[in-house]
Amino acid sequence: MAYETIIVEIREAIAQVTLNRPDTLNAINQTMVEELTAAFADLARQKEARAVVVTGAGRAFSSGGDIRGMLASAPEAAAEAVKTMIERVNRMVLALYELPQPVIAAVNGPAHGLGMSLALVADYRIAAMSASFSQAFIKIGLVPDGGGTFLLPRIVGWSCATDLMLTGRVVPSGEAKAVGLVHQTVADAEFASAVQFCAQQFAAAPTQAIAQTKALLRSSKTADFPAQLNLERDRQAVCAATADFREGVTAFLEKRPPVFVGR
Numbered sequence: 001m002a003y004e005t006i007i008v009e010i011r012e013a014i015a016q017v018t019l020n021r022p023d024t025l026n027a028i029n030q031t032m033v034e035e036l037t038a039a040f041a042d043l044a045r046q047k048e049a050r051a052v053v054v055t056g057a058g059r060a061f062s063s064g065g066d067i068r069g070m071l072a073s074a075p076e077a078a079a080e081a082v083k084t085m086i087e088r089v090n091r092m093v094l095a096l097y098e099l100p101q102p103v104i105a106a107v108n109g110p111a112h113g114l115g116m117s118l119a120l121v122a123d124y125r126i127a128a129m130s131a132s133f134s135q136a137f138i139k140i141g142l143v144p145d146g147g148g149t150f151l152l153p154r155i156v157g158w159s160c161a162t163d164l165m166l167t168g169r170v171v172p173s174g175e176a177k178a179v180g181l182v183h184q185t186v187a188d189a190e191f192a193s194a195v196q197f198c199a200q201q202f203a204a205a206p207t208q209a210i211a212q213t214k215a216l217l218r219s220s221k222t223a224d225f226p227a228q229l230n231l232e233r234d235r236q237a238v239c240a241a242t243a244d245f246r247e248g249v250t251a252f253l254e255k256r257p258p259v260f261v262g263r
Contacts, residue, residue: 001042005032007057008039013203013262014196015049015101022058028114029066033088040095050262051202052099053195054122055106056115064113064136065089086145089114093147096121097218100211102202106195107131107182112170117146120155123214125182126198128191131173133181138168154221156180206244207262212236 001008007018017039019026028036043049056062065085096103096118105111105122112134119125119133127133135152137144144152144165153161156179164171177185186194202210212235219231239245244260251258 001038003035003039005029006035006039008043010046010049012200013048013050014053014199015043015046015051016053016055017043019054019056019062022056022060024066025060025063025110026056026058026115027063027066028089028118030085030088033085033092037088037092037095040092040099043101044095044099047262050101050205050207051199052101052103053106053199054096054103054118055108055195058109059130060109060115061105061107061111061131062113062115062118063110064115067140089146093117093121097147100214101207102205102210102214104195104199104202106191107133108191110134112136114146117144117148117151120151121147124184124198124202126184126186126191126195127173127176127182128188129173129185130188131176131182131185133164133171133176134168135165136168138166204260206239206242206248206258206260208242208244209239212239 005019005021007016007020009016017036019028019032021027021029021032043052102124103122105119105125107119107125107127109128109130110132111119112132113136116133116135135144135148143149148165152164156164160179163169171179171181173182173185176182184194184198216228216231216235220228223231243263247260248258
């Protein structure tokens with residue numbers, strides 16, 4: 001499928017989704033929201049894609065929502081226009097959040113506003129040293145969206161999330177690593193190879209076990225302990241029926257590295 005604002009490539013079991021509006025620092029407009037939603041939905045059905053990388057073209061991951069697009073509506077229609085836009089954003093975020101594959105946010109530069117929220121949805125975040133993060137919504141009189149109020153406190157804790165959301169201050173890459181916002185920081189010159197290595201590791205892992213683990217992590221946010229135990233039982237049974245489980249046990253007994261095939 002041809003896209004106007006993103007690029008989707010699948011190579012060696014790794015799907016890369018690139019936000020491709022570098023002239024606007026990959027500001028997320030309505031077209032990009034719709035295209036990302038469609039791309040994530042399509043990737044959920046792609047068996048050959050065993051890991052997903054989301055990154056930005058040029059020198060930014062994403063500067064956030066396209067503010068110029070936000071001002072296109074007359075003041076009296078702004079509230080309804082924003083509500084409609086956020087409903088579309090929510091569908092996009094959920095499509096990414098529910099992907100069965102491991103998702104890596106390769107944050108190559110500024111990830112601000114909705115761009116930061118998008119990075120938070122990923123399972124694993126790698127940041128270049130030139131990257132930065134900001135919950136910039138407060139700077140223009142808005143509240144965080146894109147799932148930021150749900151995800152950020154769970155990632156960095158209530159106190160840190162409150163600081164970042166109420167001030168909108170810019171967090172450099174080093175601080176992002178220190179507070180647990182990202183899993184890994186990498187020198188700019190080594191960034192592409194580090195992302196590729198991480199993606200290859202995930203793509204070579206037992207795909208179904210990753211998908212089931214992601215589902216359990218999601219359910220743990222709302223389930224009580226007995227319910228979570230039952231979900232673990234059920235999803236373990238799913239994994240036990242896979243070829244990758246048989247390969248994992250066989251490789252363990254034969255004292256060799258497993259070769260998982262994603263089934």
